[in-house]
Amino acid sequence: MSAFDKASSGAAGGAVPASPAWRLSRNPLGRLVLTDAEGVAHVGVVPVRAFPIAAPDEGVSLVGPDGHELAWVLRLSALAAPERQLIEEELAVREFTPVVQRIEGVSTFATPSVWTVDTDRGRTAFVLKSEDDIRRLERGALMITSGHGVAFVVRDRFALDAHSRKLLDRFL
Numbered sequence: 001m002s003a004f005d006k007a008s009s010g011a012a013g014g015a016v017p018a019s020p021a022w023r024l025s026r027n028p029l030g031r032l033v034l035t036d037a038e039g040v041a042h043v044g045v046v047p048v049r050a051f052p053i054a055a056p057d058e059g060v061s062l063v064g065p066d067g068h069e070l071a072w073v074l075r076l077s078a079l080a081a082p083e084r085q086l087i088e089e090e091l092a093v094r095e096f097t098p099v100v101q102r103i104e105g106v107s108t109f110a111t112p113s114v115w116t117v118d119t120d121r122g123r124t125a126f127v128l129k130s131e132d133d134i135r136r137l138e139r140g141a142l143m144i145t146s147g148h149g150v151a152f153v154v155r156d157r158f159a160l161d162a163h164s165r166k167l168l169d170r171f172l
Contacts, residue, residue: 020071020073020079020083021036021037022034022035022036022037022070022071023035023083024045024062024082024083024086024087025086026086027043031043031044031045032044032045032046032047032086032090033045034062034064034070034071036070036071042064042065042070043065044064044065045062045063045064045065045070046062046063046065046090046094047060047061047062047063047073047087047090047091047094048060048061048063048094049091049095052095052097053097053137053141053143053151053153054137054138054141056076057075057076057077058074058075058076059072059073059074060072060073060076060087060091061073062087073087076088096150097151097152097153098119098120098121098124098150098152098153099119099120099152099153099154099155100117100118100119100144100152100153100154100160100164101117101118101119101120101160102117102118102160102161102163102164103115103116103117103160103163103164103167103168104116104117104118104123105167106128106167106170106171109170109171111128111129111130111131111171112127112128112129112130112147113127113128114126114127114128115127115128115144117152119152126146126147126148126150126152127146127147127148128144128146128147128171129147131171131172133145133146134171134172136172139156140156140157140158140159141153141154141155141156141157142154142157142168154168
């Protein structure tokens with residue numbers, strides 16, 4: 001197991017994880033740079049989550065501009081704060097998956113219907129074309145795809161307020 005794998009797999013028993021065999025930084029143009037164990041700088045690195053909805057903290061590939069994987073992060077939370085912050089900033093730019101925090105209302109209980117929701121990015125409305133556009137995920141999570149193809153996530157439908165759960169139950 002390399003130092004990177006040890007760092008990424010998390011620390012057992014509260015031990016501090018080892019540093020990965022690479023470093024991340026930003027160049028003056030704001031592009032992500034991965035410097036590997038040999039000291040080679042790879043400019044324009046892009047992080048890609050393996051399972052962005054089901055396991056956002058696990059499995060992130062750091063891909064070079066040629067599309068080849070340069071490094072694999074088993075668990076983001078096991079990285080040191082500077083590397084983790086750079087990866088999370090880059091992922092936030094690439095990924096647009098608003099998290100539904102409350103369902104304010106639906107236009108009708110038949111589809112298509114217009115949903116008004118509060119998300120982690122503010123209030124919005126979208127069209128739900130079919131009940132099939134609501135996909136059940138693990139641990140009470142849902143993915144709702146709007147008529148325009150935007151994926152909205154409900155992290156835990158059981159943690160929503162009573163009004164939101166009541167509206168949602170009509171479609172499940």
